[in-house]
Amino acid sequence: MKLVQHRQTKQVFALKAMKKSEIVAHRQTQNVVNEKNVMAQADSPFILKLFTTFKDKTKLYLLLEFIQVTRLS
Numbered sequence: 001m002k003l004v005q006h007r008q009t010k011q012v013f014a015l016k017a018m019k020k021s022e023i024v025a026h027r028q029t030q031n032v033v034n035e036k037n038v039m040a041q042a043d044s045p046f047i048l049k050l051f052t053t054f055k056d057k058t059k060l061y062l063l064l065e066f067i068q069v070t071r072l073s
Contacts, residue, residue: 015063
């Protein structure tokens with residue numbers, strides 16, 4: 001995961017990048033599709049909001065809600 005920021009709005013997101021070759025090699029294609037579908041349909045404070053997905057030649061990307069967690073001591 002990477003922390004990314006929209007240039008104009010300065011809104012912060014989490015960007016999950018997954019290598020297509022590793023998804024196929026580990027036979028995880030259906031799991032990745034299921035992950036995307038669950039996140040896209042979910043409306044729960046316990047599941048990160050999925051804003052969009054995109055891909056390039058080698059990777060799949062999920063643009064997710066960023067939640068900052070602070071430790072309770």
